[in-house]
Amino acid sequence: MFTKQEMIDRAKAVMPGGVNSSIRNIEPFMMWKEGDGAYLWDWDGKKYVDYNGCWGPYILGYNSPVVKNAVIESIDRHDQYGVGVTELEIELAERICKHVPCADKALACSSGSEATYHAIRAARAFTGREKVIKFQGCFYGWHDYVLRNCYTPADMLYKRNPNSAGMFDAAVDATLVCRLNDLENVERTMNRNKGEVAALIVEPIAHNLGCVKLSDEFLKGLRRLCDEHGIVLIFDEVITGFRVGLGGYQGICGVIPDLTTMGKALGSGYPIAFIMGRDEIMNTFSTNSEGNVSFQGTTNGHPACVAAAIATIDFLEKEPVFDSIFELGDYFRKNMQWLFDQYEQGVSVIGYGSISVPIWAEGPFNNHEDILRGDAEKSIAFRKAMIERGHYWAPAEPKRLTISYAHKKEDIDSTLEAMEYVLKEEGNT
Structure with missing residues (x-):
């Protein structure tokens, strides 16, 4: 049997950095062997209570039998055909349109980044405009339309900050950057670019910036301003969709966007995402014979992934998943905060529902500048x-800690015990 280091060496010999996504290349470099429920085992057989959940998809936990059995049944009957549609695809779109307030129609793709790319392209075609508004510090996908001012040092806030080499300059410069929870800043930006902005894209809870919660007043103000300026409002609910509720966060806050993107928890780890929204915008896609906005993808709506999503939604409809993970999330945050306070760490534990983030600074946290105050x-x-200590907290800042339906109170308690051990050890050094 190969050692862990030998496996890592094998990976790095054939894959740049040894991983298939840049965020996976962080220290300590993990070599995973298996996952089940709320737990992971590394190559050496060490068990971890996991709070990463693949950055959010595993709302039911790893290797969920409900999802696995649905996938097995689907691959016994179906493969991907490349033309036409299957009953599974219809059933999934029906469920999404039933639950998500903005969804008159819905289309499947394979990743959240694809979904936000399609949403922005459709908004540009629908409005005949080119510019897009995004928010400082927020990540809406890996494509040139939005990959600027995501991971930004303090001295580059709100300045021209593309986050990859090789980006198309025109796309970077057509993307305008605003401040979260600052409606006046957004309004000034719209007025300076009057008649030029096609879309405004926003996470209703900025989970890619830790967990910056957008006020209801701010979200309602965005809806009003987009209506006044003829701008397409896009909610990026790739993280919040089907994790905070069946209708996403829009079903909670009552602000209805024109388009929404969802992924992650929707497929319980299987590669599926959706764009959904108003009839008149969705009908511009070339899947409709009269549409002129290209929408293509050989693996879009793959039966295995669609089956996983249907099984997930069906389970969420029938079982008290949201009650459970919200209750555990509240319990986790309350007791984490108590521990940090007891040991005078100056840490603020923020979060919503099943997602928590400890920030080594005093709150409140309303924007990227506030988050950067954290140590x-x-x-x-x-x-x-x-x-x-056997509790996997992704060693990246300010990344979220995520609870699944597979987590039990006993898991949280064991994590709190490990936290106290670490805090005591820090106090003795």
Whole structure:
């Protein structure tokens, strides 16, 4: 049997960095063997209570029998055909249109980034405009339309900050950057670019920036401003969709966007995402014979992934998943905060529902500037210490801790015990 280091060496010999996504290449470099429920095992057989959940998809936990059995049944009957449609695809779109307030129609793709790309392209075609508004510090996908000012140092806030080499300059410069929870800033930007902005894209809870909650007044103000300026309002609910409720966060806050993108929890880990929204915008896609906005993808609506999503939604409809993960999330945050306060760490634990984020700074946290006040070095050191104790907190700042339906109170309690051990050890050094 190969050792862990030998496996890592094999990976790096044939894959740049040894991983298939840049965020996976963080220290300690993990070599996973298996996952089940709320747990992961590394190559050496060490067990972890996992709070990453593949950055959010596993709302039912790893290797969910409900999802697995549905996938097995689907691949016994179906493969991907490349033309026409299957009953599974229809059933899934019906469920989405039933639950999500903005969804008159819905289309499947394979990733959240694809969904946001399609949404922005459709908004540009629908409005005949080119510019897009996004928010400082927020990640809406890997494509050139929005990959600027995501991972931004303090001295580059709100400045021209593309986050990849090779980006198309025109796309970077057509993307305008605004401040979260600052409606006046958004309105000034719209007025300076009057008649030029096609879309405004926003996470209704900025989970890619830790967990910055957008006020109801701010979200309602965005809806009003987009209506006044003829701008397509896009909610990026790739994380919140089917994790905070069957209708996404829009079903909670009551603000209805024109388009929505969802993924992650929708497929319980299977590669599926959706764009959904108003009839008149969705009908511009070339899947409709009269549409002129290209929408293509050989694996869109793959039966295995669609079956996983149907099984997930069916389970969410019948079982008290949201009650459970919200209750555990509240319990986790309350007791984490108590521990940090007891040991005078100056940490603020923020979050919503099943997602929590400890920030090594005093709140409140309303935007990227506030998040940057956190001591990232202390945060990452603590996260690595938790990994040593068998509790996987992704060692990246300000990444979220995610609870699934497979987590039990006993798991949370064991994590709190490990936290206290780490805090005591820090106090003795």
